[in-house]
Amino acid sequence: MAETASTPRRRGRPRKTQRGDTRERIADAAAAEFAEKGYEAASIRGIARRAGVDSALVHHYFDTKAALFAEVVKLPVRPDRVVRQALEAPIERLGESIATTVLTAWESPAVKPVGITILRSAIGSSAAGGLIRQYLLRELMSAIAGKLEDAGIPRPEAVLRAEFVLTQIAGVLILRHVLAAEPLASLPVGDVIARVTPALQGHIDGLG
Known part of the structure; x- marks a missing residue:
């Protein structure tokens, strides 16, 4: 029927x-x-x-x-998933885990071109850029702050440390991949990770 x-x-x-x-x-x-x-x-x-x-x-x-x-927005990789994968590490190795996971993901030929476009939008004044900023702050900052809260850090301090972590990693990505600033742009990713890790861990520990 x-x-x-x-x-x-x-x-x-x-x-x-x-x-x-x-x-x-x-x-x-x-x-x-x-x-x-x-x-x-x-x-x-x-x-x-x-x-x-x-x-x-x-x-x-x-x-x-x-x-x-x-x-x-056709993201080739989910930033929230990348960061959550990094957050599986213990708190004392979190800086190294975030640096390694995020910076290595950006070396992928499938990720880099679209990632550059997204970063350019995020630092621009367009409506799309505003949406991407909201997405990154909501999903990434909240995940990192939640990890720090689980370690006993009060919420306001956890959010502040998470924001410093994002500032550090975003700055490296913008200079290396968007602005192509030398010698950072040509430095082997392993060297970049080694130099960024202490700064990230310092922010996580509240020392940065």
Whole structure:
């Protein structure tokens, strides 16, 4: 029997023929939601409502708001995942872990070109740049600060240390990859990691 307008919509995962259209519709809705409300204020519920789907379906396709944003701006690598991978290290080796994980990821030919574009946008005055700044601050700073809080550091101090860590690593990335400042731009990545690690660990320990 043909399905009519009054037939209740079946729950569960969509059929394969529907998945591409549904995913694209959610991504389009997310782009509109981020543009209208900014990264911080946008919500999965609002994106789902705009796309005309259930929130659970948004989570099925994209898991988190960070994943949705990565899809919308075509990130070749998820910065939030890279940093969370680095944060698996013990606190006394966190500086080395962050330096190694982040700087090594940027050496990938698949990451570097898009990463440079994203960094340029982040330091610019465009609306897209503002969104990227919100995303980086919300996802990266919060993750690092949370790790420090778990180690017993009070929230305000943890946030401050996390911000200094991001300032340090962002400065290296901008000078090395965006501005191509020599000799930093040509220095082997292992040497860059060795020089940056003490500074990052100093910020983590509250000594920087």
